[in-house]
Amino acid sequence: MTKQIHLAAHFPGVNNTTVWSDPRSLSQIEFSSFTHLAETSERALFDFLFLAEGLRLREHAGRIYDLDVVGRPDTFTVLAALAGVTDRLGLAGTINSTFNEPYEVARQFASLDHLSAGRAAWNVVTSWDAFTGENFRRGGFLPEDQRYERARRFLETTIELFDSWRGDEVVADKDSGTFLSDPRAGEFAHSDAHFDIRGRFTVPRSPQGRPVIFQAGDSDAGREFAASRADAIFTRHSTLQAGKDFYADVKSRLAAHGRSRDELLVFPATSVVVGDTDADAQEQAAIIRKQQVSGPTAIAFLEQLWNTDLGELDPDGPLPDFDPVVDGDTLSKGRASTRMFGDRLATARGWRELAEAKNLSIRELIIEVTARQSFIGSPSTVAEEMNRFVQEDASDGFILVPHLTPGGLDDFVDRVVPLLQERGVYRTEYPGTTLRENLGLPTLP
Known part of the structure; x- marks a missing residue:
């Protein structure tokens, strides 16, 4: 059976993806940039627009990472504003489970x-x-197994809050013109090693039952977490x-959690360059x-692995x-890439x-080594390759990461x-009308 391709857009935010020197590269914080990418995505019938999250300005060698000075606006504020200028486009936001609390996050997402x-x-x-963690009261950090355990409990708790309202708890009294609330509406109680909360949830059940759950992570713990609860994995x-191997592995884990293969979608992030011909692209x-x-960017990235000042080197x-310095404090702070090196010595050997x-x-x-999955070619070549990935079970669709903000997907939308x-x-x-419907996910009870 021919599969349908799902597409989404990522607002790139602060990173090396954006070509800042291009005159078409505009603000990363002005609402007009978010609006342009959202409206372009909806015109192309994309499933959703995705926002990442940055909870602290990153540092390198004791200085603020220069790209972060353009700003990192609050996810919920931006998505709520975009809800007013779009009709069908899904609104996906990254929110941390380590430093937030279930009631607060559940209330914000239910409201959105x-x-x-x-x-x-x-x-x-x-x-x-x-x-x-220094930006938060709880501070510190958790080892990987504890982080994922807290995330699992966090998600379970928020789902309990989302599900605490059911269909007809709120009814209208025709005689008085007031609304009567069943005393059980929104009632919850949850107690485990991480959370001990009880009360009444303030937001009724939403049009799609509860928000769609995404998870990002390639580790074994991340894959298992996604297979147990998520609707999609980035x-x-x-x-x-590599995509086929990942796809097969994640899908194979679903049965152990009582889920079918169509209950979890796989979305790799990808960039696209469209040209008049393949050679042009x-x-x-x-x-x-380039x-x-x-x-300077190349040297700074190399310093993340070598964990020492390499400013005298010729790029x-x-x-x-x-060899890299493996002991002591890390030169870069707040960058996820630094933990992805794993064994620094082994990575350096591989690079050599x-x-x-x-x-x-x-x-x-x-x-x-920093290149992401890319589709490069004429419109017909890009369309053919993207379709091949989906039909051969390397993905269910793609999250497109443009190199220009906000117009980096215009060519793709118009030509591919x-x-x-x-x-x-x-x-x-x-x-x-709902994101869950447009993604083809099973309807919630």
């Missing part, structure tokens, strides 16, 4: 779900570092085979990558001839082998989406 008529989604994440794979893509990874020269095999300079190596529609693998209208 009502304001948007059933289009809210929550990307459940954990926070891994004490640096970020991932990142650079090849078709490849040329554009090479230019974009703009994204300048010489167009070879890698350091000494790659650089030697391909005769790569530092900058060329960083361009290669119509070809996907012609192939019969992409919708020509929204099938429903």
Whole structure:
């Protein structure tokens, strides 16, 4: 059976994805930028617009990471505002489960779900570092197993709050013209090692039952967490085979949790460069990558792995001839990439082998190792490759990460989406009014 492709947009925020030197690159905080990307996404019948989260300005070598100075606005505020300028587009936000509280997050998402008529989604994440935790009363951080355990309990608790209202608890009294509330409406009580709360939830059940639950993470714990509760999982794979392996693994875990394969969607993040020809697109893509990874950026990224000052190195020269510093404090603070290196010495050996095999300079190596899944080519080539990934079970769709804000998806929407529609693998209208309906997820009781 031919699968339908799901598409979504990521507002990139502060990172090296955005080509800041391009005159078309506009504000990361003005509402007009969010509006443009949201309206473009809805015009293209995308499932949702996704916002990431940054709970603290990142630092490198004791200085604020320069891209963070453009601002990191509050997720709920932006999504609530976008609910008023869109009709069908889902509104997905990343909210941390380590430093927040279930009642507060459940109330905010339930409110957003009502304001948007059933289009809210929550990307459940954990926070891994004490640096970020210093911004919060609880502070500190939790080991990975405890972080995911708290996240599981957090999600269970919020779902109890969402589900504490049922259908007809609130009824209208025709004689008095007032509303009568069943005393059981919104009643909850939850007690475990992390949370001990009880009371009455203030927001009635939303149009889609409860917000769609997303989870991001490629670790084994992350995959298991997604398989147990999430409606969709975000991932990142650079090849078709890697995507197929991840897809098969995550889908195989669902049965153990009493779930079917269609209850969890897989969304890799990807970038797209569309040109008049394949050669034109490849040329554009090479230019974009060099703009994204300048010489200083390459050195700064290398310093994240080596964990030492490499400012004297030539970015167009070879890698350091000494090993990374594995002990002591980390040079970069608040960056998720620093924990993804795992074994720093092993990663450095791998980078050296790659650089030697391909005769790569530092900058060329960083361009290669930081590249995300990309579709590069003419409109027909991009459409064909995206369809191949979905039909061969490497994904259920894609979250598109533009290199320009806010107009980076305009070409894709105008030139590729119509070809996907012609192939019969992409919708020509929204099938429903809620995000859960548009994603094709099972209806909640």
